[in-house]
Amino acid sequence: MQFIDQADIEVEAGKGGDGIVAFRREKYVPAGGPAGGNGGKGGSVYFRANEDLQTLLDFRYNHRFKAADGGRGGPNNCTGANGKDLIVDVPCGTVIYNAETGEMIGDLTSGGQTLLVAAGGKGGLGNKHFLSNRNRAPEYALPGLPGEIKLLRLELKLLAEVGIIGLPNAGKSTLISSLSAARPKIADYPFTTLIPNLGVVRKPTGDGTVFADIPGLIAGASQGAGLGHDFLRHIERTRILLHVLDGTSADIIQDYTTIQQELVAYGKGLELRSQILAVNKIDAVDREVTDLAVLQTQLSEISGTKVFLISAVTREGLEGLMQEVWQTLEQVNQEQVDHLVSF
Numbered sequence: 518m519q520f521i522d523q524a525d526i527e528v529e530a531g532k533g534g535d536g537i538v539a540f541r542r543e544k545y546v547p548a549g550g551p552a553g554g555n556g557g558k559g560g561s562v563y564f565r566a567n568e569d570l571q572t573l574l575d576f577r578y579n580h581r582f583k584a585a586d587g588g589r590g591g592p593n594n595c596t597g598a599n600g601k602d603l604i605v606d607v608p609c610g611t612v613i614y615n616a617e618t619g620e621m622i623g624d625l626t627s628g629g630q631t632l633l634v635a636a637g638g639k640g641g642l643g644n645k646h647f648l649s650n651r652n653r654a655p656e657y658a659l660p661g662l663p664g665e666i667k668l669l670r671l672e673l674k675l676l677a678e679v680g681i682i683g684l685p686n687a688g689k690s691t692l693i694s695s696l697s698a699a700r701p702k703i704a705d706y707p708f709t710t711l712i713p714n715l716g717v718v719r720k721p722t723g724d725g726t727v728f729a730d731i732p733g734l735i736a737g738a739s740q741g742a743g744l745g746h747d748f749l750r751h752i753e754r755t756r757i758l759l760h761v762l763d764g765t766s767a768d769i770i771q772d773y774t775t776i777q778q779e780l781v782a783y784g785k786g787l788e789l790r791s792q793i794l795a796v797n798k799i800d801a802v803d804r805e806v807t808d809l810a811v812l813q814t815q816l817s818e819i820s821g822t823k824v825f826l827i828s829a830v831t832r833e834g835l836e837g838l839m840q841e842v843w844q845t846l847e848q849v850n851q852e853q854v855d856h857l858v859s860f
Contacts, residue, residue, distance in 0.1 A: 622669070
């Protein structure tokens with residue numbers, strides 16, 4: 518399955534049905550009068566969040582969505598049928614923008630949530646509506662109004678509580694495969710991971726927490742370099758960040774600084790998100806060249822947070838790391854609850 522997280526589409530609501538001009542012509546009913554019915558309302562276009570969808574792939578091949586038009590009014594004061602609404606399913610986490618103005622129309626985050634994106638046109642009035650003491654036989658009616666037409670941009674932002682970030686080949690995919698049932702492509706060259714990978718990691722309580730492996734962050738990612746610019750948006754929804762560093766790198770401090778600078782450059786408060794640092798691949802580190810204890814202290818002083826030494830391959834240090842993840846996640850969730858209660 519292709520991972521598509523952006524799409525541009527056009528939506529058009531249905532046109533309202535026309536009102537008609539008609540008169541009652543029945544035996545034994547003298548001067549029956551106007552009896553033209555109103556047109557039906559045009560169908561509207563709604564988006565609905567669907568938990569079974571994971572990508573915007575369907576919108577790559579289908580760019581236009583139109584709801585049904587309303588029915589024309591009928592004689593004997595019959596109102597035309599309303600046009601059927603069109604409901605378009607999108608993945609949870611889809612943000613809808615007006616492509617022309619850039620204004621955000623809505624954000625669908627939970628399954629079953631719906632959003633009206635284009636309203637159907639009103640039906641036209643039949644000549645019955647214009648009956649008055651002055652005009653006992655109106656011979657005109659109104660056409661239905663057109664439905665809204667909008668150009669939309671869809672952006673999918675993954676819904677994950679923990680985002681795994683780091684430079685290419687830091688071992689992020691190996692880590693998520695060790696912690697969950699996710700099986701991303703893993704190889705010993707940069708940019709092995711071309712799309713975000715999701716994995717569900719079980720808490721000690723048995724609840725599942727979604728982790729996202731965010732690929733392709735390099736220097737300049739926030740300005741479009743590498744793959745990171747395309748996927749930085751997926752970090753926006755995460756509650757905490759798990760920053761994985763390559764223990765075999767020639768300059769781990771610089772690697773850490775590079776990612777932090779990209780988070781700041783991207784904005785939207787990513788640099789303020791709670792972070793946990795993990796130096797990976799300690800099983801492959803030359804201990805005669807690199808003193809891990811000294812490195813751990815240096816990183817902790819620079820970042821102001823705990824630093825864990827792990828090996829995603831041998832699973833060394835993962836238990837302590839995950840305990841910190843659960844504690845931090847619980848703390849962040851509680852802070853959010855307290856913030857809402859204060860309002």
